Amino acid sequence: MSETIERIKCLIIGSGPAGYTAAIYASRADLKPIMYTGMEPGGQLTTTTEVDNFPGYPEGIDGPAMMMDLQKQAERFGTEVRMGMVTEVEFSKEAGGIHKACIDNSKWVEAETVIISTGATAKYLGLPSEQKLRGGGVSACAVCDGFFYKNQDVAIVGGGDTAAEEATYLANICKKVTMLVRKDEMRASKAMQHRVNNTKNLEVRYNTEVDEVIGDQVVDGLRMVNNKTGEKEEIAITGLFIAIGHKPNTDIFKGHLDMDETGYLITQGKSTKTNIPGVFASGDVQDKEYRQAITAAGTGCMAAMDAERYLAEIETSEEEEKEVTA
Numbered sequence: 001m002s003e004t005i006e007r008i009k010c011l012i013i014g015s016g017p018a019g020y021t022a023a024i025y026a027s028r029a030d031l032k033p034i035m036y037t038g039m040e041p042g043g044q045l046t047t048t049t050e051v052d053n054f055p056g057y058p059e060g061i062d063g064p065a066m067m068m069d070l071q072k073q074a075e076r077f078g079t080e081v082r083m084g085m086v087t088e089v090e091f092s093k094e095a096g097g098i099h100k101a102c103i104d105n106s107k108w109v110e111a112e113t114v115i116i117s118t119g120a121t122a123k124y125l126g127l128p129s130e131q132k133l134r135g136g137g138v139s140a141c142a143v144c145d146g147f148f149y150k151n152q153d154v155a156i157v158g159g160g161d162t163a164a165e166e167a168t169y170l171a172n173i174c175k176k177v178t179m180l181v182r183k184d185e186m187r188a189s190k191a192m193q194h195r196v197n198n199t200k201n202l203e204v205r206y207n208t209e210v211d212e213v214i215g216d217q218v219v220d221g222l223r224m225v226n227n228k229t230g231e232k233e234e235i236a237i238t239g240l241f242i243a244i245g246h247k248p249n250t251d252i253f254k255g256h257l258d259m260d261e262t263g264y265l266i267t268q269g270k271s272t273k274t275n276i277p278g279v280f281a282s283g284d285v286q287d288k289e290y291r292q293a294i295t296a297a298g299t300g301c302m303a304a305m306d307a308e309r310y311l312a313e314i315e316t317s318e319e320e321e322k323e324v325t326a
Contacts, residue, residue: 005100005108005109005110006107006108006109006110007098007109007110007111008032008033008034008109008110008111008112009031009032009033009111009112009113009311010026010031010032010033010034010111010112010113010114010115010304010307011033011034011035011036011099011101011109011111011113011114011115012026012033012034012035012036012079012114012115012117013035013036013038013086013101013114013115013116013117013118014035014036014037014038014043014116014117014118014119014249014283014285015035015036015037015038015041015043015067015071015081015117016043016044016045016067016117016119016283016284016293016296017043017045017067017070017283017293017294017296017297017300018117018119018282018283018284018285018296018297018299018300018303019035019043019115019117019282019283019300020035020067020070020071020073020074020297020300021070021282021296021297021298021300021301021304022115022117022282022300022301022303022304022307023035023074023079023081023300023304024070024073024074024077024079024304025300025301025304025305025308026079026115026304026307026308027074027077027078027079028077029304029305029308031113031304031307031308031311032078032080033078033079033080033115033304034079034080034082034109035074035079035080035081035082036082036083036084036085036086036101036103037081037082037083037084038084038085038086038118038249039085041067041083043067043119043283044119044120044121044122044284045063045064045066045067045293050062050063050148051063051066051144051293052147052148053143053144053147053292053293053294054066054293054294055294066293084103084104085103085104086101086102086103086252087102087103087104087105087252088101088102088105088252089101089102089114089252089253089256091114091256091257091276091279092276092277092278093276093277094277095277095278095314095317096277096278096314096317096318097277097278098110098111098112099111099112099113099114099276099278099279101114112278112311112314113278113279113280113307113310113311114278114279114280115272115280115281115282115300115303115304115307116253116257116265116274116279116280116281116282116285117281117282117283117285117296117300117303118248118249118250118283118285119248119249119283119284119285119296120246120247120248120249120264120284120285120288120291121246121247121248121249122140122141122242122245122246123140123242123244123245123246123247124140124242124244125157125210125242125244127210127212127213129212129213129214129215130210130213130240130242132213133213133215133218133219133240136215136217136218136219137213137215137218137219137238137239137240138213138219138239138240138241138242139239139240139241139242140241140242140243140246141241141291142156142166142167142169142170142241142243143166143169143292144292145239145241146166146169146170146173146174146239146241147173148239149170149173149174149238149239150173150174151173151174151175152174152175152237152238152239153174153175153176153177153178153235153236153237153238154170154174154176154177154178154237154238154239154240154241155177155178155179155180155222155235155237155239155240155241156170156177156178156179156180156240156241156242156243157179157180157209157210157240157241157242157243157244158179158180158181158242158243158244158245159181159182159183159185159186159187159188160186160187160188160243160244160245161187161188161189161192162243162245163179163181163186163188163243163244164186164188164192164193164195164196165192166241166243167179167196167199167202167243168195168196168199168202170241171199171201171202174201174239175201176201176202176203177199177201177202177203178203178205178222178235178237179196179202179203179204179205180205180208180209180210180224181204181205181206181207181208182207182208182209182227183206183207184206184207185206186204205224207226207227207228208224208225208226208227209224209225209227210222210223210224210225210240211223211224211225211232213240214234218238219237219238219239219240220236220237220238221234221235221236221237222234222235222237222240246284246288246291247262247263248262248263248264248265248284248285248286248288249285250263250264250265250285251263253265256276257274257275257276257279257281258274258275262288264285264286264287264288265281265285265286266286267280267281267286271302271306272286272299272302272303272306273306277310278307278310280303280306280307281303282296282299282300282302282303283296283299283300284296286299287299
C-alpha cells in the first residue's frame with residue numbers, strides 16, 4: 001500500500017454519460033476533477049452498437065465512439081481520466097470533511113467532493129447464445145433499441161412492470177411481440193397486466209423460458225421451452241429484449257450511503273446530494289426509472305453543479321468563522 005496520499009478537489013467514480021458530463025462541468029468550474037473509469041470505461045453504452053436517441057447526433061453514432069467524444073470533451077477542459085477501479089471508500093460525515101477512496105486496493109486518494117457515477121448493470125439470462133448475440137439483436141433496453149426493429153417480430157423476457165411497459169412500447173413499433181413469463185402469472189401491477197392483455201399484437205407465453213437464441217451474427221429466431229411440460233418451440237424473431245432487472249453498482253458504498261432495498265443510491269429531493277455532505281450520485285446508480293444516456297448526462301451536470309456549490313458554501317462558512325475569531 002502506497003504511503004503517499006494524493007489530495008484532490010473533485011473525484012469522479014465511473015465513466016459513462018453521467019461521469020463524463022459531470023467531468024465537463026466540474027473541470028469548467030475549475031474543480032480540477034480526476035476520474036477513475038472503473039472496469040467498463042464508458043459504461044453500458046460501450047456495449048451498444050448504434051445510439052440514435054442522443055441529441056446532437058442526427059445520423060446516430062456508435063456507442064463507444066460517443067463515449068470517446070465525451071471523454072475528449074472532458075479532457076479538453078482539464079479532466080484527468082485514469083484507468084482504475086475504486087475498491088474501498090471512507091467518507092467523512094462532517095461538512096467540509098475529507099473523503100478517502102482506495103484505487104485498485106493499492107493507492108488512496110483524498111477528495112473534498114466525490115461524484116458517484118458507477119451506473120447499473122443489466123441482468124441477463126446467462127445463456128452462451130444470448131451473450132454471443134448481445135448487440136446483434138439481443139438488448140436489455142427496448143426504449144434504446146426498439147426503433148431498429150420497426151415492423152418486425154420480436155420477443156421480450158420478463159414478468160414485472162418494466163417488462164410489461166417495454167412489451168407494450170415494442171408493440172407500438174413492432175409487428176408482433178412475444179412475451180415470455182417464466183411463472184404462471186406476471187409480477188406486474190394489475191394495471192400493467194390489463195394493458196398487456198389488451199394489446200392485440202402482444203402474445204404472452206406463461207411458464208416459458210428461453211432455451212436458446214438462434215442466429216450466427218444476428219438474431220434469427222428463438223427456441224422456447226415450457227418449464228412445466230418440457231415442450232420446446234421455435235419462433236422466428238429478429239430481436240430479443242431482456243427485461244429481468246438491473247443491479248446498481250453500489251456494493252462498495254453499502255454501509256456508507258443510504259440506498260433503497262435494491263441498492264440504488266438515494267438522493268435528496270431534486271438534487272444529487274446523498275446523505276453524506278460532499279458526496280453526490282448521478283446517472284443510473286440513482287435512477288431506476290428512466291435509465292437513458294441523456295437523463296444520466298443531465299444528472300451528471302447536476303452533480304457537478306451541486307459539488308461546486310457545496311465547495312463554495314464551505315469556503316464561505318470558513319471565511320465567516322475566521323472573521324468571527326479575528
